[in-house]
Amino acid sequence: MEMNKMRSIGLTLLLSLGISSLIKAQKVDTLNAPAAVLPGVYADPNIAVFGKKFYLYPTTDGTEGWLSTSFTCWSSDNLVNWKNEGVILDLPRDLTWAKERAWAPTIAFKNGKYYYYYSANVNIGVGVSDKPTGPFTDPIQKPLIARGAKKGQMIDPMVFVDDDGSAYMYWGQGQCNVVKLNEDMVSCDTAKIVSFKPTGYNEGPFMIKRKGLYYLMWSEYDTRDPRYSIAYATSTSPIGPFKKATGYPVLKGKGVVKGAGHHSVVQVPGKDEWYIAYHRFKIPGGDGYNRETCISTMRFDAEGTILPVNVFEKLKPVKVK
Template identity: 35%
Template sequence: MAFPLLHMRLFPLALALSLILPAPGAWPYLDPLTHPSADHWELVGGDWSADQGSLDVDPGAGALAHLKGLEVNDFQLDLEIKADARSEVGVIFRGQKLDSKPDAYEGGEVRIHPGENTIYWDSVAKTRKPIAHRPLPIESDQWYHLRIQAAAERVRIYLESSPITSDSWPIFDGVEASFTKGDIALKASGDQASFRNLELREIRSRPLSDSFTNPVQEGGADPVVLHDNGKYYAYTTHTARQRGRTQGIRLHTSTDLVHWKDEGFALKDRDSWGDHGFWAPDIVEKDGTFYLYYAAQERICVATSNSPMGPFRQKTKEPMAPDSIKIDAHVFEDDDGQCYFYYVSFGQGNEIWGGKLNDDMVSVDPSSLRKMLGPDEAWERHQAPVTEGPEMIKHQGIYYLTYSGSHFAHPEYAVGYATSDSPLGPWKKYAFNPVMKSTSYARGTAHHCFIESPDGKEIFIVYHRHQSFTQVSPRNLAIDRVRFVPDPAGGPDILQIHGPTSTPQPMPSGAH
């Protein structure tokens, strides 16, 4: 369906940032890094200078500048950094063993690599443990504002090409408990890196009075959410697949997107073609009838009900034609009332196709069917070449075809998107996909839909994540905030996701 919400103003995340407050009577430590004092800084490795209005280094294999005598535990760090395309630049925080070799330290580490257009967050001890990394548009030899907020085990990391404000969203908002206190150091490797305008403040955390923490519901995979008459209906893949047990599409209900009630099966196998493999539902309403689209035995079926609660049944127990229509159905209604049907077919891997849905809502115009996109990028090919779970949204006249990449069981299952000025393409994939990907604290984060908050002022992505670091199923339901931000390069607005999160977040706006 078209999303009128997506045409509204951007909304700030200031309410979420109220978790972090300056500690009363705290330092801060301020250093422009134009004339670093030997009393405060110990330089290890590299060739350092400070005659260009910043602290510059030719780091070679590695260099760090250790801020001496200032141990931190809960803090906010602000710093400007830049590097050339062959270099990495960043910060070690809550660090230890910083006085010997540039590569002998332990602690948390955040760094950017302009040549790879990537930001990294690691935990370094005897071995390096990746926490999270994301592709971002990072220019070489350009200053970036880096902010790190650490309060107990919660860490939030921001990166902006302009000053960070209360409207800024973190790149990462996660949990890492390996190091709780230690020193600060500036770190670089490669050919050329620079630092300026360091600011360190102590902070304290204050619990939110009304919050949620992901996951919000156990056992909800491949979710699609309908908002009807003040209630949310989440239709999901049901994990139990043993033969002889009831199969079908599971239903949960909520009034706030956070607290869910299991309502049992909205559709049971006895009311449908097929007897197993009931996956990945989608739902729309037209003229008082609710149409539930779902896969059964790797073919898409459509069942109907006069209530979003179901029960949904097929009038004629058969899958949609043609037989190339396999799994992961999605229906999008454009502004002119024309409905489009998207699905996954099996070609060179899992490919997303689309076409026009006929007025009967259960058949497609076969002459309109065409391939939308396929798994031709590295992030879409972990374990298997897969692009799946299509979900369309429209913003300022641009069509955003969002989807999941890689095998659902792989930890790198992730969300990306492509844009077009037509609902059937041609499509241009966003250059810095994926826009939401797995971390050490949230794995397999994809197969999603979008829905408004109860008062319509916010957008949320509803998605599933793996049960744990080592276990895929039963997959669990999670929600996070979404917005559109201007593209500095002048392209279509960028779809930005504040997630995946595993830390307390403010309740959806309008939730009671």
């Protein structure tokens, strides 16, 4: 009887130790985050894939008031190691209507050309090039969407090309705006702009489509706020109406990671594999003017819900086949 009792106690201790080890292994170390994917300070990253390469188009950070004057492009064949392709658009050199506040670009491919949309002095401009690495020229010599066209700031463009070739541009701080672009990709009917404000919406809209469902994502709070985070809503149409997902942010800082937001998403061609690029306060000592670019895996559950992104998960190399 004593022997059986001792065996029972021993088994209980082993089980307890096993469970304790499992909990410890699952506990996330929030004091040590993976390194940023780009050196220095870059924010608002737009990630894309063309051919067998990934590309990043960020805001150059590091000035109070975000007074950057040019845009760069970065390329990678594995998502982990990035090459600086240099300046692809310089506002003072290439534009006649804006000289500073070069923010939050995005890129789209259509008609055999690459179209680059960006914020410049709180207007939205468009550039065109034969290559994803630019350089980009200004085909219309004026803003595509001028400052003051709608409520809020005319910043943070994102262009989504649907399966039927229709292209939609989303933008706006304070409220979200969407309009279908004309076939030339450099004009639109401003009378057909649809404006709305999902609960919590602040800026940085981004659209993806998966299994017939449209996911409109955005940033909440202010980029200088450590609570900066990502939420989303879904629709069966690219212009809504959208139903906001509830329960938790898709992406949010924790521990040493603060101000995680203003994202973009890329799908690995031919696979149901998704990655989210975003910025966070530079580690250490960063703030809303000194942010760095990161990439994490983004996953869906069986019902199509976007699961919370683990900002402490180490990024593994990814190849496009």
